[in-house]
Amino acid sequence: MKKTVAKFEIQYVQILNEKGEVDKKLEPKLSVKQLKEIYKWMVLERTFDNTALMLQREGRIGTFAQSLGEEATHVGATFATEKVDWVFPDYREHIAFMMKGVAIKDLLTHWGGSEDGMKLPKNTNMFSVCIPVGTQTLHGVGAAIAAKLQKKKFASLTFVGDASTSTGDFHEGLNFAGVFQAPAVVVIRNNQWAISVPRTCQHADWGGCQTRAETLAQKGIGYNINSVQVDGNDVLAVYSVVKQAIDNAKKGKGPTLVECVTYRLGPHTTADDPTRYVDSKTLKQWEKKEPLTRFKLYLKKKKIWTEQFEKQVRKEAKQLVDKGVAEFEKHKPKPTDMFDYVYEKLTPNLKAQRLEWE
Amino acid sequence: MPKLNIVESVRDALDCEMKKDKSVIVIGEDVGLNGGVFRATDGLYKKYGNKRVIDTPLAESGIVGSAIGMAIAGLKPVAEIQFDGFTYPALDQIFSHAARIRNRTRGRYTCPLVVRFPYGGGIRALEHHNESPETYFAHTPGLKVVIPSNPYDTKGLLIAAIRDPDPVIFMEPKRIYRAVKGEVPSKPYTVEIGKAKIVKEGTDLTLIAWGAMVRECMKVAESLDNVNVEVIDVRTIKPCDYETIFKSVQKTSRAIVVHEAPLTLGFGAEIAAQIQERCLLQMNAPVLRVTGYDVPFPYFKLENEYLPSEERIINAIEMVMNY
Ligand SMILES: Cc1ncc(C[n+]2csc(CCOP(=O)(O)OP(=O)(O)O)c2C)c(N)n1
Ligand SMILES: [Mg+2]
Numbered sequence: 182m183k184k185t186v187a188k189f190e191i192q193y194v195q196i197l198n199e200k201g202e203v204d205k206k207l208e209p210k211l212s213v214k215q216l217k218e219i220y221k222w223m224v225l226e227r228t229f230d231n232t233a234l235m236l237q238r239e240g241r242i243g244t245f246a247q248s249l250g251e252e253a254t255h256v257g258a259t260f261a262t263e264k265v266d267w268v269f270p271d272y273r274e275h276i277a278f279m280m281k282g283v284a285i286k287d288l289l290t291h292w293g294g295s296e297d298g299m300k301l302p303k304n305t306n307m308f309s310v311c312i313p314v315g316t317q318t319l320h321g322v323g324a325a326i327a328a329k330l331q332k333k334k335f336a337s338l339t340f341v342g343d344a345s346t347s348t349g350d351f352h353e354g355l356n357f358a359g360v361f362q363a364p365a366v367v368v369i370r371n372n373q374w375a376i377s378v379p380r381t382c383q384h385a386d387w388g389g390c391q392t393r394a395e396t397l398a399q400k401g402i403g404y405n406i407n408s409v410q411v412d413g414n415d416v417l418a419v420y421s422v423v424k425q426a427i428d429n430a431k432k433g434k435g436p437t438l439v440e441c442v443t444y445r446l447g448p449h450t451t452a453d454d455p456t457r458y459v460d461s462k463t464l465k466q467w468e469k470k471e472p473l474t475r476f477k478l479y480l481k482k483k484k485i486w487t488e489q490f491e492k493q494v495r496k497e498a499k500q501l502v503d504k505g506v507a508e509f510e511k512h513k514p515k516p517t518d519m520f521d522y523v524y525e526k527l528t529p530n531l532k533a534q535r536l537e538w539e
Numbered sequence: 540m541p542k543l544n545i546v547e548s549v550r551d552a553l554d555c556e557m558k559k560d561k562s563v564i565v566i567g568e569d570v571g572l573n574g575g576v577f578r579a580t581d582g583l584y585k586k587y588g589n590k591r592v593i594d595t596p597l598a599e600s601g602i603v604g605s606a607i608g609m610a611i612a613g614l615k616p617v618a619e620i621q622f623d624g625f626t627y628p629a630l631d632q633i634f635s636h637a638a639r640i641r642n643r644t645r646g647r648y649t650c651p652l653v654v655r656f657p658y659g660g661g662i663r664a665l666e667h668h669n670e671s672p673e674t675y676f677a678h679t680p681g682l683k684v685v686i687p688s689n690p691y692d693t694k695g696l697l698i699a700a701i702r703d704p705d706p707v708i709f710m711e712p713k714r715i716y717r718a719v720k721g722e723v724p725s726k727p728y729t730v731e732i733g734k735a736k737i738v739k740e741g742t743d744l745t746l747i748a749w750g751a752m753v754r755e756c757m758k759v760a761e762s763l764d765n766v767n768v769e770v771i772d773v774r775t776i777k778p779c780d781y782e783t784i785f786k787s788v789q790k791t792s793r794a795i796v797v798h799e800a801p802l803t804l805g806f807g808a809e810i811a812a813q814i815q816e817r818c819l820l821q822m823n824a825p826v827l828r829v830t831g832y833d834v835p836f837p838y839f840k841l842e843n844e845y846l847p848s849e850e851r852i853i854n855a856i857e858m859v860m861n862y
Contacts, residue, residue, distance in 0.1 A: 243663045243839055272665075294663065294839035312667045313625065314597060347596035348628070377573035378594050389571060389594045458572050516844045519837045530803065534832045538844070 189402045191395075194422055195412040199470050201478025209421045213485055219260055219416055220480060221494050223252040223473050226276035228498040229285065232506060233275075233292060237451045241510070242293040246273045250414075250446030251370055253472035255340075256280070257419025258368045258441070261427055262338050267306040269321035269339040271314060273370065277340070281307035285505025286512070295514040296522070306335070315345035318354030318367060325358065325365035325430070336364040336430035338423070344375030346400055347391050355438065359404035364430030366423060367438050369397050371413060372445035377458040401438030413441030414472040417479070446471065540722040545715060548690040548723050549579045549655070552697035553617060555727040557587055560615065563701060566593040566606055567619030576621055577657055577716060603629040603654060607637050610652040615701060620656040623710075624667030629654070630675070637706040638681030652706045655697070657713035658686075659751050659799050660846055663839040670836060671750075671800035676708040677777040677809075683707045684777040685732055688753035690721040692774060695730030703732060712750035719754075735780035737787065741769035744793040744859060747784060747810060749773040752797045752847060759852045766860055776806050784810065785817050792823040793859045797847050802830045824862035827855045 196207045211219070230247050237245045248255060251273065259277040262268060270277050278288055282305045290298030291310060299309040311317040321339025328335045345351055346369060358365045373380045375391060382390035394400060401408030407426070411418045419441055426437035444467035448455045480486035520527060520535040527535065543551060556563045565580055565587075571594035574581030584592040595602050599620055606616035620626045626633075633654065640650040660669035677684045685700055685707055687693040693711070700707035739757060743766045746756040753772045760768035769787050773779060788794045794814055796807035811826040829847045837845050 244665055291838075295841070296838050310666075312665055313628065316628075344597035347598045347601070349598065349600055350628075375568065375597050376576065377569045377571070378597070384589070387589065389589055391596045452576070457574070514838075514840050516841055519834050519841050519845065520832065523834050528833075531833055534802070538832070 189399065191398045191402075191408060191410055193410045193412070194418045195415050196417040196421060197415045197475055197479050199475060201475050201482060203417070203479060207418075207421065209417055209424070211420075216480060216483070216485055217490070219256060219420070220476060220486075221497070222256045222260070222276055222280060223416065223476065224494050225279065225498045225501065226252045226255060227473065228495070228502050229275055229279075229288075232502045233289070234451065236289070236506070242289060244450050244452050245292055246450045247447040248273050248275055250467065250471060251372055251443050252276070253416035253476065254368070254370050254413040254419055254441040254443050257416040258338060258340070258423045258439070261420050261424035262336075265306065265335040266427060267308065267321070267324045267335060267337040269308045269317045269324070269337060270310060271317060271340055271342060271345070272310050272312055273342070274340050278307055281305045283307055284508070285502055286508035289505055289509035290512050293509060293512075295512065296518070297512065297514055315341060315348030315351040317341065318345070318351045319357065321367065322354045322358045322363050322365045322436070325363035325436070326361050328364050329361065334431055336366060336427045338427065339365065339367045341367060341369055342375070343369060343371040343373065343380045343397055344378065344391050346397050352400070355401055355404045355406055358436035359406050362433075362435040364433075365436040366426040366430055367436070368423065369438070369440045371397055371440055371442050374445050374449065374459075376449040376453060396440060398438060398440035407435065407437040408440075409437065410440045410442060413443030414470050414475065416472060416476050443472070444470070540724055542720040543690045543694075543723040544717045544720050545687070545690050545693050545711065546577055546579050546717060548693040549697060549711060550581060550583070551723060551725075552694040552701070553580065553583060554586070556698055556701045557583065557591060559727060562613060563615045563617065564591045564593060564609070565617050565619065566595060566602055568595060568597055568602070568621050570594060570619050575619060577713065579711075580619065599625050599629040600632055603637065604632040606652055607632060607640070607650055610650045611640070611648050615651050617653045617655060617701060620654060622668045623656055623658040623670035623672055626654070626656055626672060633676070633682070633706070633708075634679050638679050641705060642681060649704050650706045651704050653697070653700045653709055654706070655709035655711060657716065658710045659712050659714050660836055660842050661714035661751065663842070666838060669842065671798065671831065673710060673776055674800055674804055674806055677806055681706065682777065683732055683775065684710070685775045686710045686712070686749045687774060688712060688715070688750055688772050689719060690723050692730050692736075694723050695728050696732065696774065698727055699729040699732050702729065707732070710750065714751040715754060730774070732775045733778040733780055735774055735783040736772045737769060737783065738772045739768065739770040741767040741791065743767045743791055744795065744856060745769045745771060745784070745787045745791045746795055746797060746852070747771045747773060748797040749776060750799070752799060755847060755849060755852060756797055759849050759856070762849070763853070763856070766856055768856070779810070781813050781817070784814065788814055788818050789821045792821050794826045795829060795852070795855050795859060796826065797829045797852060799831050799846060801833045802828060803833050805830050824859045827859055829855045
């Protein structure tokens with residue numbers, strides 16, 4: 182006997198197409214104020230990105246990972262969270278930090294080479310930058326399990342990259358989320374690249390890619406998790422799907438995996454030379470699908486966007502970033518801090534080493 | 540003779556062995572078209588194709604675990620881990636399997652695997668990109684741990700590592716990847732694993748170091764007129780060439796070990812213990828250690844406060860000389 186015992190499908194969600202036309206049935210009910218806010222965050226992320234890039238070139242900060250092209254994914258997903266919700270980032274979602282109340286100064290302090298920048302404000306559930314990719318999936322899921330155990334009404338939102346879905350920790354995280362029905366939302370920023378290794382296979386039968394799976398979203402199916410793919414350059418789609426996922430999580434309906442399909446328009450980091458491996462034609466195609474332009478068209482059609490509004494938003498973003506840079510430039514780390522935060526109290530051994538240092 | 544830096548020597552060693560032995564393959568993240576993030580495999584993809592220079596999914600446990608399988612089944616994989624801090628996801632495969640296969644099967648199976656990666660601080664990098672994890676590996680029976688400090692040794696030791704029938708952890712001092720050029724023969728040659736090298740002869744005191752710290756020690760040794768310092772480049776910390784160290788220390792009667800890794804249980808502790816067991820009566824002073832502190836490697840604004848400096852080495856020399 183043979184019979185089908187399980188069947189699966191993955192839905193793709195797009196609300197705003199590349200021309201800025203909206204799918205009326207799916208359009209989220211956002212107020213004019215909220216729509217303006219979303220646009221401001223996206224512009225702020227772009228502005229921060231450009232400034233940080235310049236600071237890196239001038240040697241004022243270290244290696245930097247740009248978010249260029251991924252703004253809709255970062256802003257849309259974070260905008261769907263409430264203050265109580267936890268956010269577990271990797272290293273590319275700078276705007277998520279700002280949206281959760283972290284100062285630009287602190288972000289620059291981190292990228293400028295000091296732990297002081299990750300001494301995050303007390304009143305936010307934002308976790309620190311995570312460099313070993315994929316590992317944070319388990320932290321996000323663990324925080325969600327804690328919410329459930331403590332009967333607290335928060336969910337967790339974890340960001341991972343497309344290549345992070347190749348790590349063991351990513352899969353263990355999803356499995357734990359499913360097993361414990363944790364109020365966790367995991368967002369894959371599918372920007373199509375690891376560093377130089379593409380997400381999609383180029384050879385019929387041999388390596389050189391992250392996965393042969395048709396979608397990354399379907400990786401959640403194996404763990405019986407709600408799994409959706411969205412247009413990651415469409416801020417309305419990202420927001421709507423993640424909002425639904427967070428609401429479901431808080432209502433006890435379990436975890437969700439959201440794959441946001443976008444494209445890395447810059448280098449992997451400032452240490453990378455993408456001309457070695459990125460095909461310029463593909464890059465050009467994706468530049469046309471860039472998320473800010475699309476959202477702007479939508480706002481224009483809704484008569485929310487005006488030249489005046491644009492000028493105001495850009496000016497405010499620049500002021501905020503400039504202020505952050507000025508504050509960052511004044512920051513000087515205290516060398517003895519390298520001893521003082523290893524444990525709650527200095528151990529005798531560290532006390533001796535601290536003395537020797539002084 | 541061509542002049543190469545350390546990264547170029549890595550590449551040259553890989554090229555020589557791949558040319559000579561079809562079973563040698565390179566496997567890792569971004570090692571193919573991109574040539575590795577430090578360009579250590581630059582050009583090899585073009586020359587040997589994607590079946591011998593293999594870009595993998597992002598998964599260090601996957602890279603090392605599958606390389607172990609390949610090694611058992613007849614290949615000689617050279618696995619590149621992109622940075623020191625990312626060897627940690629692969630430790631389970633390295634400790635639980637690579638290190639034990641020969642012993643577990645009483646020699647029926649072996650694991651001729653090289654795991655190579657850039658290590659150490661001093662390049663203004665992000666967190667997890669500055670680690671000196673040699674002790675973890677050296678503490679694990681069954682692994683060899685090799686750490687070159689110059690282009691010539693890099694090529695010779697890497698070729699020796701590839702030809703070695705046991706798993707070798709090959710740590711490359713990224714801080715000096717491009718700092719020095721040296722003459723490197725184009726032909727394949729080996730430098731024996733398990734042999735230290737006296738890089739500067741002296742009579743008063745022995746400085747013992749490996750990797751990027753050899754350079755710091757040499758700078759100090761050459762700058763002092765009042766103390767005649769001998770400098771030993773350990774080169775392979777497992778197996779460690781204690782004979783060379785003992786002979787030197789018996790001559791100078793003073794020793795200081797310098798390493799970037801934290802003090803507690805750093806490999807300096809093992810060397811100091813070995814010296815006191817064998818040379819106690821010939822010593823004029825206790826063996827000192829100049830090392831990183833027992834703290835997570837600081838973000839780069841404070842990295843120079845952490846890294847053993849010439850000044851700290853000189854202070855230690857004064858203490859030992861005035862003991
Ligand atoms: C465990 C681990 N291995 C290797 C690296 C080095 N590395 C940093 S980012 C990166 C690619 C990550 O790709 P992806 O998850 O798609 O995120 P993206 O950088 O594209 O946003 C690599 C290989 C790392 N940070 N962590
Ligand atoms: Mg990616």
